[in-house]
Amino acid sequence: MSVGKSYTSAIVGIAIEEDHIDSLHDPIWDYLSDYQRFATDGREEITIQHLVTMTSGLDWAEWGISYGDENNDVIKLWLECDDQIACILDLPLVEKPGTYFNYSGGDMILLGEIVRNATGMDIDDFGGIYLFEPLGIDPPKWNRFDSGVVDSSGSFYQTPREMMNLASPIS
Template structure:
């Protein structure tokens, strides 16, 4: 069976009921494109029943984090943001008490990029509850202070712990360094050079783009970003930065690690990926010159069955 046949079999069997969009490129060409229909949300807001097509924007949720890492590399090339080894808290001099705290002086930007801050943070509660640290951050008067003042629970750099607050800090440093809102900088530095004209970046109550989860893209444009990464940056993102981003730095599980806001599967078939709640995925399989962009509606389902079934069919 061909890759397309295997995916069709999965769809006919109802094994991917919440698949919203799928774009697959191999050797730089679109080899498969499918769209579905179903209930959808824009973060916490219901969009009702949506019939998806190539022109439909979709939440990519935490894939936003991976895009932010690409933006950091572009800004770093232009000398607008500090090197990853620089101190993290001192990038926010407005928090005089935190800058003066010797217990936080060891924190670096790299600790945020790798989600190894060692701060108290828990996103295991539903994303509708303030018991979830990311939601609590959004409800706080100042998102960046909220993250930086979390209690220290372990030595930074030792253990990966999922933290949307880390991405919020990176987004804040980009906005500070470029002197532009994150979405505005993303449009000029990344999206327009890639030919991506339409996107949305949801903002919080403070008007700041939600760096951790707010980006909305079309699946084709998500695939375009993946192709650019697979091709070494395309002259937009520095190739040496991509090498740093996609290098496995912190173990998560067997043959699975974290780079700079990207996941790296170091198993038999090396894969790199950007993941988002609900089954949003951008997968790159370099050995097969394969780019897979998936959008789905399995929100808050840790098994994300639609995405799992389709990707298994794609790899055969």
Template sequence: MDFRLNESLGHVRFTPDTLHDVRSISKSVVGLLYGIALADGQVPEPAEPLLGHFPEYPDLGVDRRRAALTVEHALTMTLGLEWNEDAPYTSAANSEVAMELAPDRVRYVLERPVAEEPGVRWSYCGGASALVARLIERGTGAALADYARARLFEPLGITRFEWSTGADGVAMAASGLRLTPRDLLAVGRLVLDGGRDLVPASWLAAALRPHVRVSDDFGYGYHWYVGDTWTGAFGNGGQRLYLDATQDLAVAVLAGQYNQPDQPTAPVVLGEVVLPGVEGTAG
């Protein structure tokens, strides 16, 4: 079975040229796009106040903790706002689903109750990606998919992709991207190669270092997971983009276990097949 978010597309025979939901890997692509726009002076620096770039919500700045939010807090998912994506992604009890159902997704995110000081703790938040994407669209004057096409995908030779939209026609930045396996790998290879002339190396240096701990094993940068020797982008259902600069290794794994609590495919492929094979070759 294949899905476009929660819409079943039925049984699909997958080939290397089949578009596939990469789900939350979308977030990491948004992180790359922010760096491109920042180099062009079209979006605010990470240290800038977040609410200042959403002046249409002056009431939200009354709480000093909310007023202290910066762009970096969105990039690192340390907003400190109440947010719960533990509920199934088929339920409005899930904050990301509720955001997409809201009449104004940006306000929905920014008006969540303040749970703690911003910057203290990482908390998985698709709403953070929606805020980052909105800054890109405002700064560049282009829809997210159009900007991605012009500044990232077409320069990489990626001519076929989809970015699902909500009812308002706005791209679902947190989870709506569909790519082929090879094109996802091309994105990973770009990052592994230092961004070439597309993504500034200075941005990657900042984005791919841990700004906050997620667990004892890895941290989080600017919409990318960061381990001791690896960098990754993860998505619901077993989607994985794994990069290891020490071995000049990029691995893209796509799977179909969407919304399943146990998604072992990618860890098994990486931990039991790919990495041991690479290490054996190196030995």
């Protein structure tokens, strides 16, 4: 399991606390206005909470598939998609949103785009200012797709010591 997904979810919580996002119960389409054409066939029911809990219902294949395998949907985003957000949202809905857990980097990437649209800042920049810097931690360096979309599914660089520093204020 990727720690980056936990960071992404925490940053979404901060965006709510800072009044950039109204609620976990908001439909994702409130923050993805350029992609309204995909809000069909049950996908219009997907909320931010469904993404945070990886229960969007989208047909995402990642868990149990090697990241060296081109059938892994994360790898497909890197190799086959010019618009990662559209590629994720175009996936068929195979479960009613909120009813079935499916480990999904795609859900996390959508959250990164929601944070960008809600705050006007990429998730890595927003997280740096509101999560990492207040704790005295250098923000991790996140990978970006060629399109500029931040891979907020966990593709970032941070040392184990930096990760320990994040936990220190909690203990």
